[in-house]
Every structure is written in C-alpha cells, then in structure tokens.
Amino acid sequence: MALQNAFEHGGETRDKIVLGKILGTKPEFRTKVKEISKDISEIVFNVNQLSSEEQKKEIEKSFPEILAPKEKIQGREGLPELKDAIQGKVITRFPPEPNGYPHIGHAKAAIINSEYAKMYGGKFILRMDDTNPEAERMEYHAAIKVGLEWLGIEFDIVKNTSDDMELFYEKGIELINSGKAYICTCKREDISKNRRERKACKCSMKDIDKNNKNWRKMQEKFKPGDAVVRFRGDMKADNAVMRDPVLFRIIDGKHYTLGEKYRIWPSYDFAVAIEDSIDGVTHAFRSKEFELRKELTDTILDTLNMRKPYQGFFSRLEFKGMPISKRVIRPLIEEGKVSWYDDPRLPTLEALKRRGIKPEAIRKFIMSLGLTKANTLAPFDSLEAFNRKFVDPDSKRLFMVSNAKKLTVKNLPVSSVEIPNHPVKNMGKRKIDVNGEFYISGDDAQNIKEGMQIRLLGLGNISIKKDGVEFEGEFEGEKNIADIPKIQWVPQKTAHKIKMIIPKVLFKGDEFNEDSLEELDVYTEPQYLQLKEGEEIQFVRFGYCRKDSQNQAIFTHK
RNA sequence: GUUCCAGUGGUGUAGACCGGUCAAGCAUUCUGCCCUUUCAAGGCAGAGAUCCCGGGUUCAAAUCCCGGCUGGAGCACCA
Numbered sequence: 001m002a003l004q005n006a007f008e009h010g011g012e013t014r015d016k017i018v019l020g021k022i023l024g025t026k027p028e029f030r031t032k033v034k035e036i037s038k039d040i041s042e043i044v045f046n047v048n049q050l051s052s053e054e055q056k057k058e059i060e061k062s063f064p065e066i067l068a069p070k071e072k073i074q075g076r077e078g079l080p081e082l083k084d085a086i087q088g089k090v091i092t093r094f095p096p097e098p099n100g101y102p103h104i105g106h107a108k109a110a111i112i113n114s115e116y117a118k119m120y121g122g123k124f125i126l127r128m129d130d131t132n133p134e135a136e137r138m139e140y141h142a143a144i145k146v147g148l149e150w151l152g153i154e155f156d157i158v159k160n161t162s163d164d165m166e167l168f169y170e171k172g173i174e175l176i177n178s179g180k181a182y183i184c185t186c187k188r189e190d191i192s193k194n195r196r197e198r199k200a201c202k203c204s205m206k207d208i209d210k211n212n213k214n215w216r217k218m219q220e221k222f223k224p225g226d227a228v229v230r231f232r233g234d235m236k237a238d239n240a241v242m243r244d245p246v247l248f249r250i251i252d253g254k255h256y257t258l259g260e261k262y263r264i265w266p267s268y269d270f271a272v273a274i275e276d277s278i279d280g281v282t283h284a285f286r287s288k289e290f291e292l293r294k295e296l297t298d299t300i301l302d303t304l305n306m307r308k309p310y311q312g313f314f315s316r317l318e319f320k321g322m323p324i325s326k327r328v329i330r331p332l333i334e335e336g337k338v339s340w341y342d343d344p345r346l347p348t349l350e351a352l353k354r355r356g357i358k359p360e361a362i363r364k365f366i367m368s369l370g371l372t373k374a375n376t377l378a379p380f381d382s383l384e385a386f387n388r389k390f391v392d393p394d395s396k397r398l399f400m401v402s403n404a405k406k407l408t409v410k411n412l413p414v415s416s417v418e419i420p421n422h423p424v425k426n427m428g429k430r431k432i433d434v435n436g437e438f439y440i441s442g443d444d445a446q447n448i449k450e451g452m453q454i455r456l457l458g459l460g461n462i463s464i465k466k467d468g469v470e471f472e473g474e475f476e477g478e479k480n481i482a483d484i485p486k487i488q489w490v491p492q493k494t495a496h497k498i499k500m501i502i503p504k505v506l507f508k509g510d511e512f513n514e515d516s517l518e519e520l521d522v523y524t525e526p527q528y529l530q531l532k533e534g535e536e537i538q539f540v541r542f543g544y545c546r547k548d549s550q551n552q553a554i555f556t557h558k
Numbered sequence: 559g560u561u562c563c564a565g566u567g568g569u570g571u572a573g574a575c576c577g578g579u580c581a582a583g584c585a586u587u588c589u590g591c592c593c594u595u596u597c598a599a600g601g602c603a604g605a606g607a608u609c610c611c612g613g614g615u616u617c618a619a620a621u622c623c624c625g626g627c628u629g630g631a632g633c634a635c636c637a
Contacts, residue, residue, distance in 0.1 A: 009581070017581070020618060024579040033617045097637045132636060188635065195633075196560090228635050238561050240633035249635035268637045292562060292632050315564085315630090368585065370571055372564085375630040379569045382586050392599050423594075457595055478595095486595060541596045558598080 002040070002047045003059050011052040015044040078367060079115055082283060084310065090122030091282045095129040095161070095272065098140040098256075100326045101341040102147035103348045104362070105287070108317040111366045112285050114153050123156040125279055129272070130162045131265050133255035141256065147349035151359045157279070161271050162258055164278070168266040171274055171304055172229060172248055176211050180303050181247055183214035184230045191228075195243045200235045204244065218264055224250040231270075231300065241296045245269060273297035277306040288313040288373050313373055317366070320377045321505035321513070322347040337512060344503040344554050345516055355503060356536050356546035356556030361387035384557040391536050391544050391556070396421040399457070399488040400539035402500065402522040403442025406492065407471040409462055412436045419458040430527050434459065437492040439523050444487045445471065455486040457540065488540045495523040500545070502555040524553075
C-alpha cells in the first residue's frame with residue numbers, strides 16, 4: 001500500500017496517509033494504532049528510499065493489480081434521497097402566486113418538487129397561491145401554466161388556494177375561540193413598532209367574545225387597515241416571524257376569479273400551512289428566504305392539531321446580471337430598455353424559450369445545482385453547455401455571413417451544390433445555386449491574402465488572386481487540403497438578409513448595460529426562409545441560433 | 559441593529575449528519591491532441607483548491623467543538 005501511494009504521488013509517501021488508508025479499509029486495526037504505526041513508519045521509510053523506477057518494478061512483481069487503471073467514479077444522479085420518504089406516498093407541491101411572469105426561479109421550485117414526486121412515485125400538486133386580489137391577474141395565472149407546460153412539468157392535482165376560503169375561516173374561528181388568535185385594531189405602524197420592540201399591544205388582552213364580535217365586524221364594518229387577525233405567537237421570540245403574525249386582513253380589491261365574494265383574506269403563512277396540511281403534502285421544498293417561516297407554519301399546525309409536512313430549503317436561483325424581480329424588470333420595459341417579458345436578455349421562461357434554451361436543458365441544469373443553501377449566482381455557461389447537448393443533434397447546419405465581403409470566383413465548374421444539413425445525422429441535403437459570386441464573412445476576409453488557398457465549405461478550393469475590399473479567386477479543384485482556411489459562404493444572388501440579435505448581460509454590477517443587445521445585419525442562405533419559426537439551427541462556425549421570424553434570428557450560444 | 563442561513567479550483571457542485579479508502583470526486587471553463595470539408599458535437603489528455611481564517615479535540619479533521627471574518631436572507635395587513 002505504501003508502494004502504491006508513493007507511486008501515485010511522485011515516488012514519495014507519508015506514514016500518516018498510509019496509516020489513514022489502512023485504518024479506513026481495515027477497521028480492526030483501529031485499536032492497535034500505536035503498534036502498527038511503528039511498522040508503517042519503517043515501511044514508508046524504506047519505500048521512500050527507492051526510486052520511482054524501482055517502486056514500479058516492485059509493484060509489477062508483487063502487486064500487479066494496482067497498476068490497472070482506476071474506474072471512474074460515478075456521481076450521484078439526481079437529487080439526494082429523502083430520509084423519511086415512503087415509495088408511492090410522497091406528495092409535493094409548487095405554489096406560485098399569479099402575480100407575474102414565470103422565470104427561472106419558478107422553474108427551480110417546480111422542478112425540484114416535481115422530481116421528488118417522480119422519484120418516489122408520488123403525487124405533485126400545482127396550487128395557485130391567490131390570496132392577494134390586489135396583485136394577482138388571470139394573465140399571470142395563464143402565463144404560469146403556459147410556462148410550466150413548456151417545461152414539461154405534469155401535475156396530478158391543480159387547484160387554487162382560494163378554493164378553500166371557507167376552510168380558512170373555519171380554522172381562523174377555531175383559533176379565535178381557543179384564544180390562540182385575536183383581532184388587532186392597532187395602526188400598521190404601531191404593530192410594526194411593537195414587533196420590533198417585542199411588546200404586546202392592548203388588543204391581545206381582549207377576550208374571546210370581543211374577538212368574535214370584531215371578527216364579524218371585519219366582514220362588513222371595518223375598512224381595510226382597520227383590523228387584522230393575529231396569531232398568538234410570542235412577542236419575545238428571537239424569530240421575528242413568531243411575534244404575533246397576521247393571519248387575516250381585509251382587502252376590498254376584486255379577485256380575478258372570485259370577484260368580490262370575500263373581503264377577509266388569509267395571509268400567506270396561514271394559507272400555506274393549512275393548504276399543505278389538508279392537501280396531504282409530505283415534503284415541501286421552498287427557497288431559503290422562507291426558512292424562518294417554518295417555525296410559524298409548524299406552530300400553527302400544532303395548535304390546530306393538524307399534520308405537518310417536512311420542509312426543505314434551497315437557495316434562490318439567479319443569473320449574474322439578469323434581474324429576476326418585477327421591481328427591476330417593469331421599469332426597464334416602461335423605459336423601453338427591454339422590449340417585453342420575452343426579451344431574450346431576461347431570465348423569464350418566455351425569454352429563455354425565445355433565446356433557444358430547451359426545457360430539458362433547464363431541467364438538467366437545475367438538477368445539477370443540487371439542493372444547496374449556499375447563496376451563489378448560477379453559471380449561465382453551464383446552462384448553455386447542457387443546452388448545446390440537446391440542441392446539437394437536431395440543429396440543421398446553415399451558412400451565414402456577417403459583415404459581408406464580396407468574393408468572385410472564376411472557372412467554377414458547377415452551377416449548384418448539394419450540402420448535407422448535418423455532419424453526422426441524416427437530416428437531408430439542401431441544394432444551393434451558385435454562379436461564382438459569393439459573400440464571405442468580414443472576419444474571415446481579414447485573414448485572406450492574395451496568393452492564399454482557401455476552401456469554400458461544400459464547394460471546393462479557391463486560390464485567391466486579389467484581396468482588398470472585394471476578393472477574386474479561381475477554382476482549384478475539390479481535393480481536400482488539410483491546413484487551409486475552410487469558410488462558409490452565401491451566394492450573392494439568393495442571399496437573404498436578416499437581423500441577428502445577440503443578447504448579452506443586462507446589468508454590469510448595478511449599471512444597466514447599454515450594449516446588452518448587439519444587432520448584426522447578416523446574410524443567410526435562402527434556405528433560412530424554409531425553416532419553421534422557432535426552429536433551432538446552427539450557423540456554421542458562428543453558433544447555435546433560433547429563428548425568431550423570417551428576418552430575425554436570435555443567437556443562442558456558441 | 560437583530561435573528562437565521564451559508565462560505566470546497568475561475569464558475570457551479572459532491573463529500574459533512576455518521577472523522578480514516580479525500581494530498582479532495584463530477585460538471586463547466588480554459589489549453590493541447592485525435593476525429594472532422596464548422597471555431598460544433600464526439601474521444602483522449604492536461605491546467606486549475608492555503609476545503610473562509612484562527613484555535614481546540616484526536617493516532618487521524620473539508621468533516622466534530624469554540625472564536626472570528628465575509629456574504630445572503632428575514633424582521634410587511636406581499637407571496
């Protein structure tokens with residue numbers, strides 16, 4: 001063993017490490033550490049005296065098996081196992097609030113929860129968390145559904161939190177009647193102040209009858225802001241969430257499905273606690289800003305003698321320089337700095353889709369992030385790497401030139417060529433008519449000088465007779481030559497002009513990046529017009545792009 | 559301010575609960591080679607880490623304990 005270690009580490013080993021390895025593989029020696037460590041020191045000393053060559057010989061003679069190449073360690077696939085999960089009995093959920101367009105953060109919560117349900121053959125619930133009529137809209141509700149469908153996430157149960165309003169009232173009254181909740185008529189600022197100073201207010205002294213009376217007054221008489229129902233937590237608690245949090249408040253706005261049927265709405269913590277319990281949720285994975293609220297939901301459920309789900313937490317998912325919050329995005333839209341929620345620079349699902357990111361790639365990417373609580377900015381290039389693997393086998397290869405320069409070729413022996421649409425996969429061929437007049441890319445043109453040979457991909461070799469603003473060349477045959485530039489081209493006659501949009505990072509630090517959207521005028525083959533809208537293709541030697549429309553493409557990644 | 563959470567190559571993570579087979583695995587990134595009528599994909603190789611810092615326990619610490627530093631989140635009648 002000492003030999004092996006020495007061999008693997010440049011001819012030297014250390015007794016500490018050899019000892020560790022022995023104790024690790026053979027626990028029976030652990031009681032005899034003192035005795036064996038002496039022997040080990042001696043062996044290690046002797047091994048270190050040998051040269052690498054001698055060590056190798058010795059290994060070959062006595063222990064040939066350790067020269068065999070080590071097997072690659074297989075990493076764990078997917079999410080870590082759940083401790084108290086029973087196959088077939090796991091129920092998870094994804095509860096978005098329909099108050100905006102879904103983004104990569106939603107995707108993370110939805111994917112982690114749905115993967116766990118899948119992993120244990122359980123059920124997965126989509127629950128629209130719609131308890132604040134002021135913020136929620138049908139438009140967002142629909143957008144979230146569309147986004148999740150695009151991601152390929154399937155639900156066993158779809159419901160709204162607001163389906164259970166009567167139940168919330170029932171549980172709320174139960175808490176009031178058991179003295180575990182009270183109606184507070186203090187001003188908002190005073191509640192907040194008392195919370196910070198850990199002081200109870202007079203309202204918490206009121207008796208159950210008075211609270212019941214006030215509850216009825218909340219239905220009609222009180223105005224929004226006049227009264228709230230508070231949970232009797234602990235005003236002295238270190239966890240500020242526990243300091244008598246609000247359970248119900250009055251909102252007079254029109255709910256997007258229920259209209260004005262209700263005016264007393266449950267708060268988030270109360271609704272989530274009750275819903276998770278009655279929906280049978282066994283495991284709830286939430287992003288870590290909710291970590292402090294676990295104590296509250298658990299306490300509420302204990303007080304009501306209701307079953308609690310297990311709660312797990314994961315870090316928020318955000319990309320560097322790509323804002324996720326509506327507070328940041330909305331002004332950008334209003335100022336015209338980004339076009340809409342589907343602007344390819346944004347991390348919304350719509351935008352990612354438009355940019356050419358595939359849902360499978362998002363899923364793989366999110367799974368690769370794991371369940372860590374460390375706060376980090378995710379690497380966009382890792383998402384791109386996953387996406388490339390999904391996109392590559394199905395993307396047609398087409399020619400496109402940017403910053404076009406003219407090239408005229410003499411003696412061209414053919415009037416058309418057929419070029420395969422994919423290098424390895426059989427995706428058919430396309431026929432391109434040629435007459436000797438081409439566009440080539442400006443970047444390539446820079447490196448092309450008179451007297452050189454180049455190859456026009458799929459066509460043949462050209463020797464350059466003239467460089468400058470416009471190039472001239474002569475056809476030299478089709479034989480493959482190894483070390484000449486091989487470049488893409490487009491016939492001038494049928495070239496199709498489009499706009500190429502290259503999204504870049506939106507923010508540099510806190511500053512809006514004024515160059516976040518690069519636009520290029522480029523020429524493609526006429527074949528571009530035949531592509532379906534939304535099709536992902538590869539422009540050869542440029543990168544993967546998505547056809548946005550007949551005259552616009554969006555750069556996905558290299 | 560206060561409470562909670564986190565800190566492993568450039569980046570993202572695995573390992574930590576239960577100390578030894580981890581002088582630290584995987585992915586990404588970068589470099590080189592092979593393949594190739596693409597600078598893609600695929601194959602191979604390589605680069606890159608004081609495991610945040612300091613102390614302690616132990617024969618043995620990324621892992622346990624104590625102290626510190628740094629970052630994030632909560633402290634809403636939003637979710």
